[in-house]
Amino acid sequence: MKNFGFSISVAVFLFLFVGCNGSSEAIEQEDALKDEVFAIHDEVMPRMSDIVRLKGSLKEMPTDSINEMEAKTAHTQLEKAEDAMMDWMNKFTPPGKLRETKSHEEIMDYLQNEKLEITKVRDAMNSSIEAAEQFLKTSVQ
Numbered sequence: 751m752k753n754f755g756f757s758i759s760v761a762v763f764l765f766l767f768v769g770c771n772g773s774s775e776a777i778e779q780e781d782a783l784k785d786e787v788f789a790i791h792d793e794v795m796p797r798m799s800d801i802v803r804l805k806g807s808l809k810e811m812p813t814d815s816i817n818e819m820e821a822k823t824a825h826t827q828l829e830k831a832e833d834a835m836m837d838w839m840n841k842f843t844p845p846g847k848l849r850e851t852k853s854h855e856e857i858m859d860y861l862q863n864e865k866l867e868i869t870k871v872r873d874a875m876n877s878s879i880e881a882a883e884q885f886l887k888t889s890v891q
Contacts, residue, residue: 776854780845783861787868794835794872797879801832804882817889824885827878834871838864 808825811818842864848857 777845777849780849780854780857780861783858783865784845787861787865790865790868790872791839794875797875798832798835800879801828801875804828804879804886805832807886808882811889817885820885821889824878824882827874828882831871831874831878834874838868838871 805825805828808821808828811821843860845857845861848860852860
C-alpha cells in the first residue's frame, strides 16, 4: 500500500512537472508573438504625431483652393488611420488576460489575427501620411 501511495505521488509530480513545462513553453510562444505584434505597433505609433500635424496643415489650407476635395479626402484618410490605431489599442487584450479563458491555440490564433490587424493599421497610417505629405507638397508649389 505504501508503494501505491508513493507511485501516485510520483505520477502526480510528473504530471505537474510536465504540465508546467508545457505551460511555460506555451507562455513563451505567446509572449514572443505578442512582442512581434507590439514591434509593429511601436514602429508606427510615433507617427500619430505626424497625422495630427498633417490634419492641422490640411485644415489650414485656404477654402477657395482648387484642390479642396483632395484635401478633404487626405484629411479623412488620416482620420481613419488615426481611429484605426486608437480602436486597435483599445480592443487589444494581452495574453495574460486571455489565459484565464482561452487555450494556447486560441491565444496564438488571436495574436496572429492581431498581427494582421496592426499590420493593416500600420499600412493605413503610412499610406495616408504619404498621400497627405505629397498633396501638401504639390499644392504649396
